[in-house]
Amino acid sequence: MGIRFFLALCFLLLVLGCEVQGAVLPQQHDASSQPLLAQVQESLSTYWDTAKTAAQGLYEKTYLTTVDEKIRDMYSKSTAAMSTYAGIFTDQILTMLKGDQ
Template sequence: MNKLLVVTVLAALLALNVEGFRVPRQADEERGTMTKITDNIKSYYDSAVNTASEYVESIKGLKLEEKAKNLYVDTTAAASTYAGIMQDQIYHFFYPQQ
């Protein structure tokens, strides 16, 4: 009888202690609709930013920035040469040598 009483008391104490250690559930019902929408928007935004960052990194790997800079330098050099020639032609058109 004593063993049964001891086992019952221990089981009751164990049950009371286990109830105190319960982890509360995170219910979706507690979150509002705006919170869900905001979280989804943040998720899509983060995904878009990460994708764009990956594209930028892949473009930097191709050294397109350097190629574009060289193209700009070559184009401006050629354009300034032809602009100088055009300026000389216009000057000689308006002020012919006598």
């Protein structure tokens, strides 16, 4: 969860940074002929592509194989523990439902 939060925070800061600095868009010769909605859509699309590219680059820089192995190990251990506790819980429920016979 920490990595996802970190990436989300970086993405948010990147978008805000682009908004504050103002992305340099190619000058259009006849900008008045385009409707405002099309201009806004094009601007948002440019911001989105820039943010997506930056987030992908950040993810590729911070990707560590040891972290991936640790996550897999934690997942396998936690699923093994949960299956054990689920089995115990199921046995308790069945014992309660059966009662003393």
